[in-house]
Every structure is written in structure tokens, then in C-alpha cells.
Amino acid sequence: MPHLLACITAHGYGHLAQTAPVLHALRERLPALRLTVWSRLPAALLRQRLPEPFELQPGAADPGMAMRSALAVDVEASAAAYRALHRDWMVSVKREAARLAALGPDLVLSNVGHLPLAAAAHAGTPALALCSLNWADIYAHYCRGRPGADVVEAQLRNAYRGAACFIQPTPSMPMADLPRRRRVGPIAASGGNRKAETCRRLGLDAGERWVLVNLGGTPGTLSLRRWPRLPGIRWVAPAAWLDSQPAGLAQESIDLPFSDLLASCDALVTKPGYGIFVEAACAGVPVLYADRDGWPEQPELVAWLEAHGRSREIPQAALAGGGLAAELEELWARPAPLPPRPTGADEAAAILLEQL
Template sequence: MLLPETSKHLWLALSPHGYGHAAMTAPVIHALRRRLPDLRLTIQTALPRAFLEERYGPDFTHIPDIPDFGLKMLSATVVDLEASAEGYRRLHADFDALVESEAQRLRRAWPDLVLANVPYVTLAAAARAGIGAVALSSLEWADIYRHYLGDRPEAAGIYAQMRGSYNAAQAFLRVTPAMDMPSIDTIIDIGPVANKGRNRRDELAARLPGRLGLAAFGGIDHDFSMANWPRMEGWTWATTLDFPKDRGDIVAWRDLGLPFSDLAASVDVIVTKPGYGTFTEAGLSGIPVLYVLRPDWPESPAMDIWLAAHTRALAVTLEALTCDAEAQLRRLFSLPEQPVAQALGNEEAAEYIASILCAETGICERS
């Protein structure tokens, strides 16, 4: 175990594209704090502090301003191509000045290390400021930009700046599962990073007898509606989505009083979209997953294969999910069970980050 003699300061920059980047990184930070109990943490992201406190606890400084936006979305699974292209044109209109502005922000705080999941401007700024930096994620925006917007006249210049920013980092810790990253030269592959929830179904049984499902579609509006979800005898559904108040078979997930990871580990099925956090948490607990196909998303092939190897998983169209949910659930439950995964990447990432934090001064000793 690594023990500090003085506190270290980690600057964590998180893409505010939904909640997945923040959720993915939280178990790594918890593992890091077990090694460095006095760690000072700054989190730079546009996500609300209340959500961050749920995942990280209250002991951090929040910087809500960040240039990164990921992609502009029409829904949780549909990219707004025109708005995204315009967003990147604006972001890169004077990229050097933007990087210098962020570098000045970092110089004022002077952290010992920058960890990015996975804003590239912050990585470029850290390099400009002379501060070490590491990326951690299952995706990166350079190849996603090229995938969706690479045919635009301005794309070559924007892509080159994105790629250069990522490769300015000391390393890119690519978690399992992850998209292909041909633009990244500094990849270190690690295992899954996720928080394995505690199965608390027995606590819920008195309030919610019968079978319990979770319908969760992340932090971006989705075109799936609980108003069209069929009533199923013997089923109650917890959801992150809005729902008609006359539906006695649907409850808001927060009303159940459990952390999301614990709820996800306590249900009979999760209905969702492809997303790293939901998929990995299901794979750690062996919870069956019924999910909406997303063939255009670069992460999908790797995530689909990984999920099917660690729990019963079925990809369906949005139409099939909405119109024929009971039949799809029967198909899902007929699949064979699979061996659950382990979140080996939590400790692998924390060990790597701690080794960098302690390397320059040598004040952290093993015991």
C-alpha cells in the first residue's frame, strides 16, 4: 500500500457528455484514496455537484467550467451532427488561445497530476503548463469526431489538434471494454473500471414484491418513453425516466433510497442503452440486460461482445422494445448464464496514477 507523508493534488477533468465519464472514474479515485488518504481532489466538469458528491463524496473542489462537450445530442442515442460540427468549429476557432487559457487555470492551481476522462483540451493545457497528465477512458473524442464529422472541410485541422492533445499525455489508460483508438500512441490497456453494487433485493422485497426491473438511459434525454411501457403482471419497474403518475407499477429509482450501483445489482433485469457504466455494473453482478441497438456508436462492438460474455444480454430495436417488450424479455431470460466479470482496472489504474504522483518526490513508501 502506498502511504503519503504530504498531501498530493489531483486535478480530475471529466467530459460532461452524460454522466458516464464521472461514474466510470469514481471507483478509480476511491482506490487511489485508499493509497493516498490525504489526496486533494479538484474536479473540473459541468456536471452538477450533487451528482458528483453521490459518486465521489463531498471532499473535493468543483470547477464547473470546462471547454469539452463531447457531442451534441438529439437524444441519448442520436447525435446532432450539425450542432456538434458547429460546436467543434467554435472550440477550435482559436485553439492556441483556448489551450493557453486552460493552462493558466492549471498554473494557478498547480496540481501534481492531471487525470482526464477524457477532455483533450485539458490534456493539451497540462502539457503547455508543464504538468504531468494521464487520460483514462473507454473512448476518445478524436476518433469519434473523425467517425461522425471527418468528411467536413474543417475536419483535418480539428482532428490533428485533437490527436496531438491526446498524445501529449504521458499515457492513455484504456479500460476494458473500449473502442478502437487508432489515433492514440500512448495506450496502456487495463481491466474494467466499475463499482460493483451490493445486492439488496431482500431489503426491497417487502416494499416491492414480485419481479423488479430497472429502466435507465443515462443523463441525456431519450426517445424511449415509460408512458408506452406495457404493464406486466408481477413486475415493478424502477426508472430514471419520467413516467405517468397513475402508473402504480413504476417508481422513481431515487425513491427507493439505494445508491444506483446497489439498485442495479438488486434487480431482475436492466433495460437501457449501450453505456460503459451500466454495462460493466451489470457484468460484475450478472444482471440480465435488454438494450437498444446503437450500431453507429464506435464503442458498441466492443461493449456488446464484452457484455454478452459476462451476463445474459439482448440487443433489440427501439420499436421491438416498445411494442414487444414481454416477448423480448422472454428471449433474454432464455439465454444461458455467463461468468461474471471482475473490476480489475480500478486497482490497476489507481496503482499507475499513485506511482506517478509519488515518483517525483519519492515521499510515498510501500508498506
């Protein structure tokens, strides 16, 4: 029984959105696969999206980037977290290598923590990385030039270079300095449009348009209380965000898997992120997005979405007031392109199968 250890960072939900379809595709090819997951994401979320059965254990330390809000990086806190982790870098590597060796996987898959990759190399266990970004490039963008940052960056890059292969889903950052990169197609869970049945169940007007408001899994809240009530439109968002919004529809009341919920909506208001951009494009859902203050991955994500879907940037201030009527009507007036096919999960699963 082959044993895979999947390490999934808890920086937002996009890393899980990339990894889950690949693991589903791999389990289809290898039903006897033994799967262990290291992650600090909520267990209920992991159980909802990953293929059962699997064993869940807390993940290794993975700073990702600390966030001041869903749209802005806390650079000082991020730099401090990396300094703390890398102060005794080899101690951390050896500790995780011992934990990994005791578990005894045949292969490690990291999306996209660098410590599991370094630990796997130290333990002599084959390892792959899978992601549209790597934390070395993100760290360098925000922290290069700070005292000691050159050492941290070098250790980050060495960890990624130790992977037997770095799988890059479409779209992704260039990452040209990393060896053994293999590009695959877009990775997305395929959802189904279940709006009609949900409206029947909840007694709602199926003729209304649903606009999903979702900023990913990073910290931050949004109040829709001052958003205007637009004719024929319902704002779909977490109940805590609706804040007495008369045109609101609580996401929790719909009770659908997220991929089905997204596919059931007529538009999406969000920020640039791999999982939500690619799932929206593959479902044919138009997207309004607010800028993420220079997030390095954003240019590739935006360019791909503009080429394969209907999208438009909105000012961050629009998230406070919700004055989006003209933008939504303009998106809906555009002809819908043929949605891209999410071939990347099958392609990435084939690479994992080669290694296993």
C-alpha cells in the same frame, strides 16, 4: 500532500462511472490526496459518486458530442461546437493553462476532454487520460470531410498524444494510433442487492421482478405509459417517465445509490454505454439494449457484454411500446455466467500512484 486535478466530461454519466471507482481506489492508497474536480456534471451527482473530500470547480469547455436524443447524435450541432472551440485553439489552450498553473496540481487526469490535456502540456504539468474512447475518433467518425475538420481532428489527436499515458479500461475502442496506451481490466462500482430490505421498507412484494429502464445521462425522456403490465414485473424508472404506468416503480422512491439499485434489479433495459454495461455485467444483471445508430464505441461494448453477461438487442421501437415479455423470459432462461471481476480501478489507481 499530492494534488490531483480530475477533469470529467459531462457527456452522459459513463465517464463519471469510469473515473469514480479509480479515484476511490487511489484515495484508499493515498488518504492524504488533495483532489480537485473540474466538471459540468450536476454537483449532487458528483458528491454522490466521488470520494470526499474534494474541491469542485466548473470544467473546461468539452463539446463531447451533442445529442438529438439518448440514441442519436446531432452531427451538425457537434461540428459547430468543435468549430467554435478550435477557431482560436491556442487562445483556449493558453487560457486553460493559466488556470491550471494557478491551481498547481501535481498531475492532471482527464476523462476524456482534450483541452485539459493540451493545457497541461502547455503548462508543463504531467497528465494522463482515462477512457474507453477518445473524442478524436468519435469526431472523425461523424465529421471527417467537412470544411476545416482535418485541422480540428489533428488538434484533437495532438492533445491526446501529449498525455504521458492513456489508460484504456476493458472494453474500449482500439485507439491504435495513440502512443503510451495501457490496458486495464473492467472498471465498475460494486453494488449490493438490497431488494429484500427495500421491499420491506416500501411494503412491496419481494417476489416481483424489477426491470430497470435507464438510458444513461444523455438528454431525452421516455414514456412508459403504453408499456404493458406484465405479470410479476415492475418497471423501475424515473417518476417522470412512468406517466401513470400502473406497474411502475419510481426510481426516486427506492432511494438507493445507483450501483445498489442496478444490483437489486432482475434485468435492465438501456442503450450501449460503458458504465451501465460493465456495472450490469459485474452485478450479473441481464441486459436488453437498443441500438445507438452507429455509435463507434458500440461494437466493442456489445461484443464484451455478449461474452461476459446475458444480453440481447431490441429494436428502438420497443422503447415506445415496451413489448419485451418474450425477450425478458428468454434472457432469464439462459444460464447465468460467472460475473467478471472489476479489476480495472485498482490497476488504474496504481498507474496514477506511479505518476504521483
